Amino acid sequence: xxxxxxxxxxxxxxxxxxxxxxxxxxxxxxxxxxxxxxxxxxxxxxxxxxxxxxxxxxxxxxxxxxxxxxxxxxxxxxxxxxxxxxxxxxxxxxxxxxxxxxxxxxxxxxxxxxxxxxxxxxxxxxxxxxxxxxxxxxxxxxxxxxxxxxxxxxxxxxxxxxxxxxxxxxxxxxxxxxxxxxxxxxxxxxxxxxxxxxxxxxxxxxxxxxxxxxxxxxxxxxxxxxxxxxxxxxxxxxxxxxxxxxxxxxxxxxxxxxxxxxxxxxxxxxxxxxxxxxxxxxxxxxxxxx
Amino acid sequence: xxxxxxxxxxxxxxxxxxxxxxxxxxxxxxxxxxxxxxxxxxxxxxxxxxxxxxxxxxxxxxxxxxxxxxxxxxxxxxxxxxxxxxxxxxxxxxxxxxxxxxxxxxxxxxxxxxxxxxxxxxxxxxxxxxxxxxxxxxxxxxxxxxxxxxxxxxxxxxxxxxxxxxxxxxxxxxxxxxxxxxxxxxxxxxxxxxxxxxxxxxxxxxxxxxxxxxxxxxxxxxxxxxxxxxxxxxxxxxxxxxxxxxxxxxxxxxxxxxxxxxxxxxxxxxxxxxxxxxx
Amino acid sequence: xxxxxxxxxxxxxxxxxxxxxxxxxxxxxxxxxxxxxxxxxxxxxxxxxxxxxxxxxxxxxxxxxxxxxxxxxxxxxxxxxxxxxxxxxxxxxxxxxxxxxxxxxxxxxxxxxxxxxxxx
Numbered sequence: 001x002x003x004x005x006x007x008x009x010x011x012x013x014x015x016x017x018x019x020x021x022x023x024x025x026x027x028x029x030x031x032x033x034x035x036x037x038x039x040x041x042x043x044x045x046x047x048x049x050x051x052x053x054x055x056x057x058x059x060x061x062x063x064x065x066x067x068x069x070x071x072x073x074x075x076x077x078x079x080x081x082x083x084x085x086x087x088x089x090x091x092x093x094x095x096x097x098x099x100x101x102x103x104x105x106x107x108x109x110x111x112x113x114x115x116x117x118x119x120x121x122x123x124x125x126x127x128x129x130x131x132x133x134x135x136x137x138x139x140x141x142x143x144x145x146x147x148x149x150x151x152x153x154x155x156x157x158x159x160x161x162x163x164x165x166x167x168x169x170x171x172x173x174x175x176x177x178x179x180x181x182x183x184x185x186x187x188x189x190x191x192x193x194x195x196x197x198x199x200x201x202x203x204x205x206x207x208x209x210x211x212x213x214x215x216x217x218x219x220x221x222x223x224x225x226x227x228x229x230x231x232x233x234x235x236x237x238x239x240x241x242x243x244x245x246x247x248x249x250x251x252x253x254x255x256x257x258x259x260x261x262x263x264x265x266x267x268x269x270x271x272x273x274x275x276x277x278x279x280x281x282x283x284x285x286x287x288x289x290x
Numbered sequence: 291x292x293x294x295x296x297x298x299x300x301x302x303x304x305x306x307x308x309x310x311x312x313x314x315x316x317x318x319x320x321x322x323x324x325x326x327x328x329x330x331x332x333x334x335x336x337x338x339x340x341x342x343x344x345x346x347x348x349x350x351x352x353x354x355x356x357x358x359x360x361x362x363x364x365x366x367x368x369x370x371x372x373x374x375x376x377x378x379x380x381x382x383x384x385x386x387x388x389x390x391x392x393x394x395x396x397x398x399x400x401x402x403x404x405x406x407x408x409x410x411x412x413x414x415x416x417x418x419x420x421x422x423x424x425x426x427x428x429x430x431x432x433x434x435x436x437x438x439x440x441x442x443x444x445x446x447x448x449x450x451x452x453x454x455x456x457x458x459x460x461x462x463x464x465x466x467x468x469x470x471x472x473x474x475x476x477x478x479x480x481x482x483x484x485x486x487x488x489x490x491x492x493x494x495x496x497x498x499x500x501x502x503x504x505x506x507x508x509x510x511x512x513x514x515x516x517x518x519x520x521x522x523x524x525x526x527x528x529x530x531x532x533x534x535x536x537x538x539x540x541x542x543x544x545x546x547x548x549x550x551x552x553x554x555x556x557x558x559x560x561x562x563x564x565x566x567x568x569x
Numbered sequence: 570x571x572x573x574x575x576x577x578x579x580x581x582x583x584x585x586x587x588x589x590x591x592x593x594x595x596x597x598x599x600x601x602x603x604x605x606x607x608x609x610x611x612x613x614x615x616x617x618x619x620x621x622x623x624x625x626x627x628x629x630x631x632x633x634x635x636x637x638x639x640x641x642x643x644x645x646x647x648x649x650x651x652x653x654x655x656x657x658x659x660x661x662x663x664x665x666x667x668x669x670x671x672x673x674x675x676x677x678x679x680x681x682x683x684x685x686x687x688x689x
Contacts, residue, residue: 011300037457102388197542369618
């Protein structure tokens with residue numbers, strides 16, 4: 001099984017819109033939504049089969065037994081995550097959203113009043129209709145451990161490796177942990193760039209991140225005609241960095257209609273969809289040549 | 291007043307709104323907490339008056355003091371340590387800098403060194419104090435940078451605009467923790483609504499007064515507006531989709547400074563926030 | 570000489586596990602005595618850093634050779650530091666892999682992937 005990951009750096013450039021189109025064009029046997037914080041792929045690739053869901057346990061969280069607590073304050077002094085506070089009744093409390101489950105408080109407590117408890121940080125879902133497998137997840141709001149959940153989403157595809165030629169993975173914005181976790185082990189990253197100053201800047205940072213992992217990179221410029229000056233700057237940057245520019249998709253009002261109707265842009269006949277088909281061909285050609 | 295600008299979905303216009311609100315305010319502070327992909331500085335173009343590296347602590351062992359008890363390896367909840375051929379191996383990218391290994395070592399053999407994960411820069415753009423955080427590519431978490439940025443809020447800062455990262459995970463939570471008000475920016479797509487619901491939950495759990503600004507609006511159906519109406523969420527502005535606005539922003543220009551006719555739009559948003567009476 | 574192989578179940582003709590860090594069992598095969606024993610992999614339940622913990626475990630078990638289909642770079646760092654040789658497993662049973670090893674048919678594992686990152 002080979003994996004194509006779609007990233008952007010900046011949010012809102014069109015990752016999910018393009019990922020959805022690719023899944024349709026490829027007739028992908030396996031695909032995943034690794035934007036576990038804000039998964040959207042299922043909204044345009046509506047999975048029809050029943051779902052296998054399971055809870056995702058992130059980091060354990062500390063819990064203070066106030067009956068045993070002697071209020072020595074050692075836990076609060078040692079906690080590096082500001083996760084322990086005192087409520088109005090004088091009880092020591094752990095804030096589960098700040099707690100990182102390091103167990104230092106458990107260790108320093110002279111009364112053994114603190115223990116670690118498993119905590120549900122989200123849920124994993126797997127759809128399998130016999131023709132394709134779709135792995136996705138939803139992180140609980142406020143949670144950390146998104147990187148681990150991303151890894152779990154990818155692992156859900158592993159048992160089906162033999163049946164999946166190329167898996168399409170929709171990534172998340174940013175350059176931090178969940179993005180790094182999604183890059184691990186993929187064969188190629190397709191970066192969706194937006195022609196704005198912010199978009200250009202953010203694209204450079206995600207490219208720098210992907211380059212640290214020596215992953216082959218391709219770039220596509222979405223809505224390129226919205227700012228042709230910056231679009232050309234992106235093209236120039238790709239040439240300088242020796243990155244494949246796989247296409248330029250025009251701004252197209254019909255995209256939002258397709259998305260809001262829960263369809264991919266290749267389910268309707270539109271300029272953006274037609275261009276995405278060409279980008280798809282170029283991407284697969286590059287992908288297979290790696 | 292500390293106003294956090296967040297969105298759930300990326301690309302809805304957080305930075306656009308936060309930057310312009312700061313620019314129309316009389317003396318304000320703009321904090322860019324989207325440390326993975328900070329953009330505010332591109333608009334303000336302030337010269338940097340102050341720069342500071344942000345570091346986290348990473349353990350290492352002093353081999354002459356280490357007797358191979360491996361208490362550190364056993365203790366670490368993240369499995370960031372291994373002991374092989376009488377040497378301690380530390381996996382920096384897995385370590386949470388909790389300091390636990392230092393505490394449990396019976397011989398005091400573990401010390402900590404600093405690892406730079408990013409930088410904070412401060413500057414001035416007219417009467418806006420601009421503070422931006424930059425996470426180094428390859429680093430996993432910008433939380434220590436966000437914490438550091440928020441500490442730079444001064445008592446005398448009357449208006450502070452906190453530009454948050456997209457999503458609703460721990461980095462967003464960290465950014466809104468001390469905010470007095472949360473301004474949620476929503477776009478008219480079903481993608482946007484799904485994520486709007488998540489940040490709605492986040493600000494509600496944190497009991498923050500909040501309201502929504504709908505961005506990129508047109509005459510067509512607006513799923514985000516429908517959501518807000520159904521949930522009885524206060525919509526304090528509807529910014530139209532406009533090529534003029536889009537072009538100005540895509541070229542890295544501050545709308546209210548380039549085209550003063552847009553100043554009232556943002557002044558109204560501020561006035562609505564200051565009115566109060568939000569749940 | 571001890572050969573370690575991550576396996577899905579505790580039987581010699583069971584499948585080699587696709588995951589090193591979260592394999593349910595390790596087969597410990599002694600080439601000299603031809604004895605095999607199956608040990609539970611406690612790293613499988615780790616919240617994070619499972620590969621690191623599993624690698625520490627097989628180092629402590631005295632492994633000389635590891636036969637696995639894949640390995641993360643953090644686990645690999647530990648295993649290489651311990652001087653353990655890493656061979657790429659065939660997609661067959663544990664027993665088949667041992668036989669292939671003895672006949673020198675297994676190649677070194679060279680595509681080590683960047684860590685799965687188990688935190689934050």
